[in-house]
Amino acid sequence: MTELLFTMLERLGIIVTAAFILTRLRFFQDMIHRDKLTRKQEYIAIIFFGLFGIIGTYFGVTLNTETLHFNRFAIDLTSDEAIANSRVIGIVLAGLLGGYKVGIGAGLIAGIHRLTLGGFTGVACGLATVIAGFIAGAFRKKGKHVKLPVAFGIGALAETIQMVVILVLAKPFDKALALVDMIGIPMIIANGIGSAIFLLIIQNVVNEEEKTSALQAQKTLRITEQTLGYLRKGMNNQSALAVCNILYQEIKPSAVAMTDKTTILAHVGMASDHHMANSPLQTQITKDVIQRGELVVANDDAIHCMNEYCPLGAAIIAPLKQRGETIGTLKLYFKSKKEMTNASVELMSGLSSLLSNQLEIAEADHALQLAKNSEIKALQAQISPHFLFNSLNVIVSLIRIDPQKARKLLMSLSKFLRNNVTGTTVSMVSLEQELAHVKAYLEIEEARFVDKLQISYEINDSTLSETLPPLTLQPIVENAVKHGIKDMEHHARIKIAVYDCIQSIKIEVEDNGKGMQPDQITKLETPQQPSKLGTGMGLYNVNRRLIMTFGEKAGISINSEPKQGTTISFQIPKTEART
Numbered sequence: 001m002t003e004l005l006f007t008m009l010e011r012l013g014i015i016v017t018a019a020f021i022l023t024r025l026r027f028f029q030d031m032i033h034r035d036k037l038t039r040k041q042e043y044i045a046i047i048f049f050g051l052f053g054i055i056g057t058y059f060g061v062t063l064n065t066e067t068l069h070f071n072r073f074a075i076d077l078t079s080d081e082a083i084a085n086s087r088v089i090g091i092v093l094a095g096l097l098g099g100y101k102v103g104i105g106a107g108l109i110a111g112i113h114r115l116t117l118g119g120f121t122g123v124a125c126g127l128a129t130v131i132a133g134f135i136a137g138a139f140r141k142k143g144k145h146v147k148l149p150v151a152f153g154i155g156a157l158a159e160t161i162q163m164v165v166i167l168v169l170a171k172p173f174d175k176a177l178a179l180v181d182m183i184g185i186p187m188i189i190a191n192g193i194g195s196a197i198f199l200l201i202i203q204n205v206v207n208e209e210e211k212t213s214a215l216q217a218q219k220t221l222r223i224t225e226q227t228l229g230y231l232r233k234g235m236n237n238q239s240a241l242a243v244c245n246i247l248y249q250e251i252k253p254s255a256v257a258m259t260d261k262t263t264i265l266a267h268v269g270m271a272s273d274h275h276m277a278n279s280p281l282q283t284q285i286t287k288d289v290i291q292r293g294e295l296v297v298a299n300d301d302a303i304h305c306m307n308e309y310c311p312l313g314a315a316i317i318a319p320l321k322q323r324g325e326t327i328g329t330l331k332l333y334f335k336s337k338k339e340m341t342n343a344s345v346e347l348m349s350g351l352s353s354l355l356s357n358q359l360e361i362a363e364a365d366h367a368l369q370l371a372k373n374s375e376i377k378a379l380q381a382q383i384s385p386h387f388l389f390n391s392l393n394v395i396v397s398l399i400r401i402d403p404q405k406a407r408k409l410l411m412s413l414s415k416f417l418r419n420n421v422t423g424t425t426v427s428m429v430s431l432e433q434e435l436a437h438v439k440a441y442l443e444i445e446e447a448r449f450v451d452k453l454q455i456s457y458e459i460n461d462s463t464l465s466e467t468l469p470p471l472t473l474q475p476i477v478e479n480a481v482k483h484g485i486k487d488m489e490h491h492a493r494i495k496i497a498v499y500d501c502i503q504s505i506k507i508e509v510e511d512n513g514k515g516m517q518p519d520q521i522t523k524l525e526t527p528q529q530p531s532k533l534g535t536g537m538g539l540y541n542v543n544r545r546l547i548m549t550f551g552e553k554a555g556i557s558i559n560s561e562p563k564q565g566t567t568i569s570f571q572i573p574k575t576e577a578r579t
Helices: 002-010 012-023 026-033 039-058 087-098 100-116 122-138 148-169 173-231 237-251 284-292 342-381 385-401 403-423 431-449 473-484 518-523 539-550
Strands: 061-064 081-084 255-259 264-269 296-298 314-322 325-334 453-459 492-500 504-511 557-560 566-573
Touching: 012 039, 012 173, 039 087, 039 100, 061 173, 081 173, 087 100, 087 122, 087 148, 087 173, 100 122, 122 148, 148 173, 173 237, 173 342, 237 255, 237 264, 237 325, 237 342, 284 296, 284 314, 284 325, 314 342, 325 342, 385 403, 385 431, 403 431, 431 453, 431 473, 431 492, 473 492, 473 504, 473 539, 473 566, 539 566
Parallel strands: 453 492
Antiparallel strands: 061 081, 255 264, 255 325, 296 314, 314 325, 492 504, 504 566, 557 566
């Protein structure tokens, strides 16, 4: 009995080999993690585990119940012979990993094969093999991995049931009893241990692969996060050097380099004495990658460095692309190809795609910024001809009755128009300049109200040097004049206030006019047609410009009630607080 037990344990080496082979197969990895297999996967699993059961039979130990002689391998059996084997291991694993259908299917294949070998236990062993597959499948639980003690227990249970079936079906009974007495305990122990070892190897290898993949993904995400801020600025010497330093620290190759189509942008690590930034490309293989747009793994013979003493003997060279066109390369160098791993190649392939996407985003950001700037310039350039005509009519009417005032208004109009033109050529003006523009506008409007309009200012002098987009404040004041107080006969008031809020400044324009209904406030949030009374720069445009320049928090806030006046305000960050 002891000799048989050790002999069967020796055969577990076959199990280890089979388990390792299984971990290389994609369908088997899917089987471990999926609750339900496809029909095709079930057929493949049935055939595979059925064949494994057959192998377990052939590598069993033949026992002659008359002579008690062991034979190392089982091929054909006489009527007095039986097999102590590890067939049940493959069938138990089929049921545990694939369910009762796979277990029964594999059991049928291995069981029928066992029946063809003959021997007085042929029928009993064949039937017990199918039962083992059914029992193992019954213990499979969806959503849960099989634990090692369970695998051991089911393997031992299946073998125990086989011993019972042999006692019930095998004839003569005396011979069956002697056989079970001799092989029962060794087979129960060996097949229980074998089932657990089989599962342990599979789980360990698969878990290690998953752990490696997770670490690789984590490293890739970490690199992506670190490099994003640099490549968003585009590909230049500074951004390339920063990216190369990050990759050198994370991947630890012999050297890292980035190039454009003709020049080395940055090189970090060995051979930096001749692979220098801003020097022409040193290797022919790099030029080939740029031309073909495909990743290349190169050894010393393929690199062809211009320096014969270059210590870099192998490289992974990947293309960097924008809109499908190769604009440069990313290179990992090693002393020899022996230092290079498949993981390095896969990582490089993924990194080149990620960095290419970042460069695409950088280009898109640049295009978006240009579009924003163009839109802002267009909004700044808007001015209604009606405002100009009305202003000139007022000046013309004053030329004869009050030439001095007409001259003053003409100067204010000139200043106002000049500031409008200036606003289309700069992106920012000081608050002091913006207030001067507002005052020029109000001087023109005051001439039409004839002592009915009172303007007051509450300005914190420390805020005058802060900057904001040109033509921001004037349209808000214009809204107060044209839509707030235009129907008032007297005591019309407009207050312009600027407050220092530590990290930001708050600007308010308040009037005591007719106010607005809630639905009117909502309409101001949608694009408006150019005003027939004003300059054409609506509150919608002002709000849009503030948001495009400073973000959502800088949008205008409107507080108004009918017959109670209106307060329009916005808050922008101070210059030193802007990022």
